[in-house]
Amino acid sequence: MTKIKDHLLRLERIGPKAKSRLKYLRLDMNENPCGLPESFMNTVLKEVDSGLLSAYPEYSSLENAIARHNQVLAKNIILANGSDSAIKYIFDAYVSAKDLVLLTDPTFAMYPVYCSMFAAEAITVKYNADLSFPFEGFMDRLNRGVKLAVIINPNNPCGSALSREKIKQILKKAKENNILVVIDEAYFYYYPDSVIEAINDFDNLIVLRTFSKLCGMAGLRLGYAAASSRVIGGLVKVRSTFDVNAVAALFAERLLENPDIIRGMVKLADEGKSYLSGMLSREGIGHCAGQANFVLIKCPGRVNQILEELSKNKILAAGPFSQDFLKDYIRVTVANKPAMKRFWAHFIRIWRNLPSDGKGAVR
Numbered sequence: 001m002t003k004i005k006d007h008l009l010r011l012e013r014i015g016p017k018a019k020s021r022l023k024y025l026r027l028d029m030n031e032n033p034c035g036l037p038e039s040f041m042n043t044v045l046k047e048v049d050s051g052l053l054s055a056y057p058e059y060s061s062l063e064n065a066i067a068r069h070n071q072v073l074a075k076n077i078i079l080a081n082g083s084d085s086a087i088k089y090i091f092d093a094y095v096s097a098k099d100l101v102l103l104t105d106p107t108f109a110m111y112p113v114y115c116s117m118f119a120a121e122a123i124t125v126k127y128n129a130d131l132s133f134p135f136e137g138f139m140d141r142l143n144r145g146v147k148l149a150v151i152i153n154p155n156n157p158c159g160s161a162l163s164r165e166k167i168k169q170i171l172k173k174a175k176e177n178n179i180l181v182v183i184d185e186a187y188f189y190y191y192p193d194s195v196i197e198a199i200n201d202f203d204n205l206i207v208l209r210t211f212s213k214l215c216g217m218a219g220l221r222l223g224y225a226a227a228s229s230r231v232i233g234g235l236v237k238v239r240s241t242f243d244v245n246a247v248a249a250l251f252a253e254r255l256l257e258n259p260d261i262i263r264g265m266v267k268l269a270d271e272g273k274s275y276l277s278g279m280l281s282r283e284g285i286g287h288c289a290g291q292a293n294f295v296l297i298k299c300p301g302r303v304n305q306i307l308e309e310l311s312k313n314k315i316l317a318a319g320p321f322s323q324d325f326l327k328d329y330i331r332v333t334v335a336n337k338p339a340m341k342r343f344w345a346h347f348i349r350i351w352r353n354l355p356s357d358g359k360g361a362v363r
Helices: 038-045 050-054 060-070 083-094 110-117 135-141 164-176 196-200 229-236 246-256 259-283 303-312 337-353
Strands: 025-027 077-080 100-105 121-126 146-152 180-184 205-210 223-227 294-298 315-317 329-333
Touching: 025 329, 025 337, 038 246, 050 246, 060 077, 060 246, 077 083, 077 229, 083 110, 083 146, 083 180, 083 205, 083 223, 083 229, 100 110, 100 135, 110 121, 121 135, 135 146, 135 164, 146 164, 164 180, 164 196, 196 205, 196 223, 223 229, 246 259, 259 294, 259 337, 303 315, 303 329, 303 337, 315 329, 315 337
Parallel strands: 025 315, 100 121, 100 146, 146 180, 180 205
Antiparallel strands: 077 223, 205 223, 294 329
């Protein structure tokens, strides 16, 4: 029997904990729990006909729309089947076995997974205990031994963001040392201080985006990378043929044609986040709202109990986390205010009724 590659035997993959999440209020994976407006959905679905589905998808119109949206050129954009696939393109094109990949801890889970898939060596710099980016430690590791460096901005689950000025310091040093840098902007719409324009100045920069978060299209699987034409050329060599489906491309293009819808979804998320943060503050419950679409809530001694009780009430939140400075937190994706009110009603009841670590409720 043909055996799997030796280095893949040690690779563990973890899927969603719930068998099905569709019947829950899904506040665990940083999607947009409310999704796209129904009126927009119905309008776009009228364009989905047998002609669209029977033909191989065409991408130039969407690529041009994304380019205009970001004020870059279409030649600087490559589409992907979710930003996960764009990350795999990067590893396919630019990372070889035994190459060093500089990551933070925590980072998006697929980066260490791809390191294992491609037999690369991941080296990590831990986030600071106050949840801030470890700038000095990261800069110290940017040397000629590193092939690829990755920054999630804002980070998940810390929620903190690195300023554009510091990112450009990192890009400059990385360029001097021939290091490719990925700035993963999955939470761009919640934190619009992008560095995408820097692809014109740094040919070692790749910016990643996704339609799975604010844009409410996680089920359609669509993302993209922006980079210099030289870097994009490398990614084009390894991408699959027609790996983005036509329905995803249609929805994304129509959404970009309607920026008011995007602004409206940001407003709803901000309102929900402000409500939840305000209620937590009123109760004296430790939390960190951060720059992305989630709130960290400190639940010392009872993280698992709270998550279990929420799940019994058809609400999913994330945790526990492996990092010591995050072990007392649950992460709650924000939605609109009505959804946050539903979460809060169950959470505060559970919080008040559950025992903590024997020292009383942490306030």
